[in-house]
Amino acid sequence: MDGLYITGCTAPMPNSPSPPEALTVHHLDDSRSMRILWLLEELGVPYELRTYKRSQDMTAPAELKKVHARGVSPVITKGGMTLAESGAIIEYIRDKYDPAGKMQPPEFGKIDDLYFLHYAEGSLMPLLVDKLIFKILPDKAPYLLRPMFTLISNLMNSNFLDPRLEVHAELIEEHLAKSGDFFAGGDHPTAADYMMIFPLESWSHRYPELIGENAKAYVERIHSRPAYQRAVEKTGGHSYAQK
Ligand SMILES: N[C@@H](CCC(=O)N[C@@H](CS)C(=O)NCC(=O)O)C(=O)O
Incomplete structure (x- = not known):
């Protein structure tokens, strides 16, 4: 191995x-x-x-x-x-x-912790994965069919994926405006944060024009934590945590 x-x-x-x-x-x-x-x-x-x-x-x-x-x-x-x-x-x-x-949430943040713990993989990641698939699809198509696949990919993005991502962006912006530094609203990360960091850092890295300012600031905040930096260092680097 x-x-x-x-x-x-x-x-x-x-x-x-x-x-x-x-x-x-x-x-x-x-x-x-x-x-x-x-x-x-x-x-x-x-x-x-x-x-x-x-x-x-x-x-x-x-x-x-x-x-x-x-x-x-x-x-x-x-x-x-x-x-x-x-x-x-x-x-x-x-x-x-x-x-x-x-990593326990405060009492008032328990429902948010539960929601975002599941929302990250259940609702947000599938959309980001779909975006990635439609991005690489034209390159995988036979050469002569690439213009057609590019068109399909663009249509998927503009008609389906981007409008839905916009709804997610708004939900996250509004939530972070209320909850503050962490998704469950306390003074430390909880399960919701450990789950949400990946979709938010990959989204902010790949499509910065489609993500809100609160989410961007959240990603920066998590990336600046010594524990996060130790993890990055031990793995030899993480593309989504690069400046
Ligand atoms: N829902 C799973 C998704 C796991 C997953 O798809 N991991 C990706 C990396 S982010 C992977 O290993 N991809 C490699 C591949 O599909 O071959 C989880 O949250 O653990």
């Missing part, structure tokens, strides 16, 4: 096997697994990092399929346990590794 283990996030130890009980994060470059690394850094939970490099076509390498059937990231493993889906992983970490309640 390709990749590095970083025990307790200290020095890299190429190709060393995982101790069976270590919490291991299987990380793909520029991916949702940054959510998990940021969270573990905030909580100060030791973990091993196993990195995988995207192939030329941006898909995950086949090695990741040996960890989980879907072959996408993030995945965590611990002993005999394997868990995929970032939302599920975040809930698992909250249950097992946050006895002090550092």
Whole structure:
């Protein structure tokens, strides 16, 4: 297997096997697994990092399929346990590794925490993924058909995707105007933030003209947190966190 283990996030130890009980994060470059690394850094939970490099076509390498059937990231493993889906992983970490309640929302923010925890992958990410698919579609089409695919792609964007994204942008702008620094309205990140950072940072990086100022400021705020920066440093960089 390709990749590095970083025990307790200290020095890299190429190709060393995982101790069976270590919490291991299987990380793909520029991916949702940054959510998990940021969270573990905030909580100060030791973990091993196993990195995988995207192939030329941006898909995950086949090695990741040996960890989980879907072959996408993030995945965590611990002993005999394997868990995929970032939302599920975040809930698992909250249950097992946050006895002090550092990621608990304030009472008044519980419903917002619940909503945005699920909204991130359930409603917002599908739209952003569709935009990406329609962006690359013309390049994948046979050469002579590219003008037609470009037209289809433009029509999808202008008639369907962008107007819907505008509704999401407004919802997020209005919410952040009320909630302040974090989605659940408290003074620290909660599950909602660990989920929302990925769609917002990728959206702000790819389509800055379609995202609001509150969302942009939110992304900057999260990127400036020492825990987020430690996670970026340990993975060797994250395209969406570049200036
Ligand atoms: N809903 C899943 C999505 C996982 C996912 O699609 N991950 C992307 C990275 S952001 C991936 O591994 N893509 C590589 C591929 O599709 O081959 C989650 O939240 O964990």
